């Protein structure tokens with residue numbers, strides 16, 4: 001099939017490349033000309049495991065092309081996927097500026113029948129807006145070309161995006177057109193050859209809603225266990241044990257109930273907020289979803305409170321080594337990463353920070369912590385430790401899971417670890433002489 005994917009961020013680039021990998025002819029379009037020039041040479045704007053190799057392979061076979069212009073690529077295409085950003089607007093609702101710009105460009109340039117598929121995360125009713133925008137352009141051009149607008153929300157996870165796309169748990173397609181549903185099923189059939197029940201067709205509004213509900217549910221699980229972790233700490237319980245105790249119930253399960261420093265990233269914060277805005281715009285005040293957000297905002301600073309309890313309110317003269325900056329392992333994405341809030345709070349209180357992350361240092365240095373002059377960056381995990389007053393773990397990258405604790409102890413001023421992701425064995429660290437502070441378990445000597 002001939003496919004155009006508009007927007008080459010995490011979603012557009014991964015989707016386009018995976019469609020090409022299955023033998024489709026794909027052109028990925030972006031307005032960022034530097035990005036496109038680099039992509040043509042196989043240089044990727046993001047880190048995503050396995051993606052670079054796949055892009056290069058499909059560039060070679062010419063199944064995958066890149067362009068800055070939609071103009072000549074829409075003709076005779078089967079699908080145009082919209083995969084541009086939908087950032088949080090000023091009032092917290094999803095900003096549809098980029099999606100509607102793309103709709104307008106499609107309407108201005110399409111010359112043959114087309115299925116427009118919205119992959120961006122968009123509020124209920126956006127497909128109708130996209131349709132109206134395209135119709136308006138076609139009317140201006142005095143053209144009557146058949147087209148349909150479907151919703152196909154994306155559920156990939158950064159850090160495991162290729163795997164998620166190639167072997168999806170489910171593909172949700174919202175369309176009121178039986179033919180479009182069939183066409184979409186054909187497109188996705190190679191991705192689930194063993195079973196077809198992973199293709200879930202529904203009406204457009206339900207599909208648009210499904211994406212927000214999935215993210216809100218996951219964020220709710222995280223905020224729930226984080227709230228429980230704070231209660232555990234007060235009553236002398238260990239949230240790590242409570243987690244195992246509840247997860248063993250099949251109705252609850254183990255996934256997404258890890259206590260930590262809160263959720264971040266480009267999706268959960270903005271999607272949770274956008275869902276509250278949609279509810280409010282329709283006259284409903286969501287109590288639970290508001291609370292999910294409030295708990296998360298406070299949770300980001302729990303580790304800072306632990307540091308203050310140990311060292312005092314004024315952190316001047318102290319230096320902390322930070323392991324992990326990205327909002328989760330496996331990605332260089334720093335959007336809404338808890339590390340940003342934690343580091344800024346530590347330096348506001350007078351501390352200096354030495355940071356190491358396997359992939360996100362450039363993002364931090366050039367964008368997200370650019371204005372914070374009290375942060376220095378290191379290129380390996382042990383190098384920032386010398387004479388630091390404590391180690392603070394913020395992202396659970398694999399390389400931090402089993403470090404050489406003797407080396408850490410030798411380098412630090414004090415054998416102290418603050419663990420924002422509960423990665424280590426408390427008894428073992430106690431035997432080695434560490435003060436080990438974790439989430440949801442009171443430190444006792």
Ligand code: NAD
Nearest residue numbers: 007008009010011030031032083084085086098120121154
């Ligand atoms: P991103 O910000 O990484 O990339 C968006 C891209 O769109 C950018 O390269 C930008 O230059 C391009 N763009 C903007 N306007 C354009 C235009 N008019 N024409 C062509 N290109 C244009 O975004 P992302 O993280 O890939 O997310 C895209 C959408 O998918 C969002 O709605 C997001 O919520 C959703 N989503 C993201 C993830 C994720 O893990 N990142 C997962 C599922 C869904």
